[in-house]
Amino acid sequence: MTLPPEFSLIARHFRPLAGPGSLDLRDDAALLTPPPGKQLVLTADAMVAGVHFFADDPPDRIGKKLLRVNLSDLAAKGAAPLGYLMTVSTPRGTPDTWFAGFAAGLAQDQTTYGCSLLGGDTTSTPGPISLSLTILGTVTPGQSVHRFGAAAGDGIWVTGTIGDGALGLQVALGKLQDNVGFLLNRYQLPQPRVGLAIGSIASAGMDVSDGLVQDLGHMCRASGVAARIAADSVPMSGAAQSVGPDWLETRLTGGDDYELLLAIPPSNEAALLAASSAAGIPVTRIGTFHSGAPEVMVLGPSGESLSFEKGGWSHF
Amino acid sequence: MTLPPEFSLIARHFRPLAGPGSLDLRDDAALLTPPPGKQLVLTADAMVAGVHFFADDPPDRIGKKLLRVNLSDLAAKGAAPLGYLMTVSTPRGTPDTWFAGFAAGLAQDQTTYGCSLLGGDTTSTPGPISLSLTILGTVTPGQSVHRFGAAAGDGIWVTGTIGDGALGLQVALGKLQDNVGFLLNRYQLPQPRVGLAIGSIASAGMDVSDGLVQDLGHMCRASGVAARIAADSVPMSGAAQSVGPDWLETRLTGGDDYELLLAIPPSNEAALLAASSAAGIPVTRIGTFHSGAPEVMVLGPSGESLSFEKGGWSHF
Numbered sequence: 001m002t003l004p005p006e007f008s009l010i011a012r013h014f015r016p017l018a019g020p021g022s023l024d025l026r027d028d029a030a031l032l033t034p035p036p037g038k039q040l041v042l043t044a045d046a047m048v049a050g051v052h053f054f055a056d057d058p059p060d061r062i063g064k065k066l067l068r069v070n071l072s073d074l075a076a077k078g079a080a081p082l083g084y085l086m087t088v089s090t091p092r093g094t095p096d097t098w099f100a101g102f103a104a105g106l107a108q109d110q111t112t113y114g115c116s117l118l119g120g121d122t123t124s125t126p127g128p129i130s131l132s133l134t135i136l137g138t139v140t141p142g143q144s145v146h147r148f149g150a151a152a153g154d155g156i157w158v159t160g161t162i163g164d165g166a167l168g169l170q171v172a173l174g175k176l177q178d179n180v181g182f183l184l185n186r187y188q189l190p191q192p193r194v195g196l197a198i199g200s201i202a203s204a205g206m207d208v209s210d211g212l213v214q215d216l217g218h219m220c221r222a223s224g225v226a227a228r229i230a231a232d233s234v235p236m237s238g239a240a241q242s243v244g245p246d247w248l249e250t251r252l253t254g255g256d257d258y259e260l261l262l263a264i265p266p267s268n269e270a271a272l273l274a275a276s277s278a279a280g281i282p283v284t285r286i287g288t289f290h291s292g293a294p295e296v297m298v299l300g301p302s303g304e305s306l307s308f309e310k311g312g313w314s315h316f
Numbered sequence: 317m318t319l320p321p322e323f324s325l326i327a328r329h330f331r332p333l334a335g336p337g338s339l340d341l342r343d344d345a346a347l348l349t350p351p352p353g354k355q356l357v358l359t360a361d362a363m364v365a366g367v368h369f370f371a372d373d374p375p376d377r378i379g380k381k382l383l384r385v386n387l388s389d390l391a392a393k394g395a396a397p398l399g400y401l402m403t404v405s406t407p408r409g410t411p412d413t414w415f416a417g418f419a420a421g422l423a424q425d426q427t428t429y430g431c432s433l434l435g436g437d438t439t440s441t442p443g444p445i446s447l448s449l450t451i452l453g454t455v456t457p458g459q460s461v462h463r464f465g466a467a468a469g470d471g472i473w474v475t476g477t478i479g480d481g482a483l484g485l486q487v488a489l490g491k492l493q494d495n496v497g498f499l500l501n502r503y504q505l506p507q508p509r510v511g512l513a514i515g516s517i518a519s520a521g522m523d524v525s526d527g528l529v530q531d532l533g534h535m536c537r538a539s540g541v542a543a544r545i546a547a548d549s550v551p552m553s554g555a556a557q558s559v560g561p562d563w564l565e566t567r568l569t570g571g572d573d574y575e576l577l578l579a580i581p582p583s584n585e586a587a588l589l590a591a592s593s594a595a596g597i598p599v600t601r602i603g604t605f606h607s608g609a610p611e612v613m614v615l616g617p618s619g620e621s622l623s624f625e626k627g628g629w630s631h632f
Contacts, residue, residue, distance in 0.1 A: 007534075021358075023462065026462075026463060026464060026538050027393075027462045027463045027464070027522075027538070028359060028389050028392070028393075028463065028522055028523070029357045029358060029359035029389055029390070029392075029393045029395070029453075030356075030357070030358040030359065031355055031356070031357055031393075031455075031460050031462075032355065032356040032357075032358060033355050033356075033457070034350035034354075034355075034356060038350075039347055039348065039349050039350075040346075040347070040348040040349075040350060041345045041346070041347055041348075042337075042345060042346040042347075042348060042401060042434055042435060042452075043344060043345035043346065043401070043435055044401040044402070044403055044435060044436045044437050044448075044450060045403070045437045046403035046404075046405050046437045046438075046439045046446070046448065047439075048405050048439060048440075048441045048442070048443070048446065050441075050442045050443075051439060051440055051441060051442065052439070073344050073345055074345070076344065076345075077343075077344075077345045077347075079345070085358055085359070085360040085450050086360070087360055087361070087362035087448040088362075089362050089364050089367075089446060118358055119358060119359055119360060120360045121360050121361045121362045121448075122362075123362045123363075123364060123367060123368070124364075124367055125364045125366075125367060125443065125444065125446065126364070126366045126367065126443070126444060127364070127366075127441065127442070127443020127444045127446070128441065128442060128443045130362070130364065130405060130441065130443070130446035132360075132362065132403040132437075132448035134360060134401050134448075134450035136358075137345075139347075141349070144347050146339065146342075146343045146347075147342060147343045147344065148342060148343065206343075206344055207344070218323075222342050222343070
């Protein structure tokens with residue numbers, strides 16, 4: 001009895017990614033025994049060619065980006081990766097090499113970040129490649145971090161450097177030079193901050209994916225506080241510094257940073273710095289939450305309030 | 317501070333669907349305390365306009381179908397629905413009424429089947445509407461049902477009637493008449509067999525979504541057995557009977573039944589009939605598994621082996 005091509009494709013490319021609970025992808029559902037004494041953190045993201053990546057991007061990078069944008073969400077909640085389900089909709093005639101590359105990227109990242117495939121679905125589409133991934137992570141009860149919870153007086157902190165992804169998009173569009181390739185790489189491949197132990201340290205946390213100003217606004221609204229940050233204190237990579245001050249708005253409002261944005265009570269600053277050291281993930285304080293209606297104030301070098309045309313990226 | 321339209325859309329249409337663990341969709345991840353003493357069953361399906369539904373189908377029906385195809389998978393594993401994450405990619409300019417209708421369909425089915433929204437993602441797409449849904453269910457450890465596990469001597473059983481969905485597709489394509497609308501409805505809106513207590517009764521189970529012959533073939537391969545069924549014993553609706561014998565191959569190999577296909581050891585037949593009675597879900601024995609290389613033999617009225625051009629639906 002011959003298998004339809006869909007099933008041979010799953011066997012060749014996706015079965016090697018399957019881990020505990022996946023039943024080796026031989027069933028139409030996964031069976032997971034939840035780790036005892038843990039809560040589950042669950043999040044899902046969709047990625048569409050022409051919106052979130054270019055259709056002719058290398059497929060291994062597409063696979064990695066799909067997994068990493070979700071790992072970034074888990075990292076922002078203080079959760080450890082467990083496993084994921086994935087749906088893959090591709091045009092008929094998508095070559096086997098595309099699936100091989102896509103799976104190879106996932107395989108590498110599964111090793112790097114410690115998680116495996118639980119299940120999913122493959123279908124055809126008359127449109128662009130459309131992907132979705134639902135990830136499960138675990139957290140000790142009471143230690144998960146949320147968008148809400150930031151309090152007046154908490155410091156506003158970010159990991160790494162901000163704005164590289166948005167500048168990298170400008171490079172990809174040919175509007176900016178980047179001889180070293182650092183910015184382009186930051187745009188093309190997120191580096192999720194998995195491993196920073198924020199569980200009992202941050203009063204709120206989320207990843208910066210839609211632009212620092214917009215995402216900080218979300219945290220303000222969810223927490224019922226206002227935020228004030230100093231533009232000069234937002235950490236910049238060397239490459240971002242070299243493009244000059246004209247790109248300030250792009251850096252602070254553009255997307256694709258995949259850094260963590262954290263609210264840290266002053267009493268937890270030492271613990272954050274210790275966690276930063278332990279994980280090798282740099283953190284920088286960029287401002288303070290204070291009481292008031294939810295808003296984000298960005299102060300320029302002379303203490304003046306800067307205003308930007310757009311707050312961040314929206315799909316509609 | 318003004319919210320981007322994407323967030324207002326989520327607040328208006330999807331927040332009312334959010335249940336326990338969703339954090340009211342105010343965070344970028346859900347936080348779920350797994351029900352103590354249970355295992356989780358997880359499955360995901362993608363649905364794309366032009367492949368799994370028509371772009372101008374009523375949006376409430378699209379929402380219901382998306383949830384129900386996943387509920388059908390849970391039912392086939394003997395799992396009770398718990399919650400789901402969903403990704404929704406729509407063309408820019410999709411009217412608000414579409415989202416309202418889509419969410420209304422989901423809301424109705426959440427009540428009918430007892431589950432709620434945990435989280436997800438909304439994005440734009442330059443292509444057709446692309447949807448994915450990952451559902452979580454619970455099962456008592458040791459009572460989940462899989463594709464594998466069917467043994468020689470087990471009876472082959474199905475719920476409901478087979479072939480209506482495939483005939484309904486022919487009606488939708490204008491190739492078949494259906495004055496009552498029964499067949500078309502069966503194609504357009506699955507009726508997942510949630511509530512049939514197969515947990516300690518079936519040795520294997522799956523839903524019939526890609527065609528009876530193909531799906532029975534999957535069960536044979538996964539279980540390492542052969543199957544023999546009698547075409548005459550495959551239950552037909554009145555509407556399917558009225559289209560005549562020319563449509564036999566369509567009925568047995570076409571998709572979209574969303575009935576359950578079960579392997580039942582003879583000693584559990586009485587228990588299955590009792591469960592069928594209790595749930596009000598009819599079951600019919602259509603054949604027997606026997607030892608041998610995985611294959612599906614369909615016997616005609618005179619005991620001759622029938623052969624079909626296609627085994628079922630494949631995406632590639």
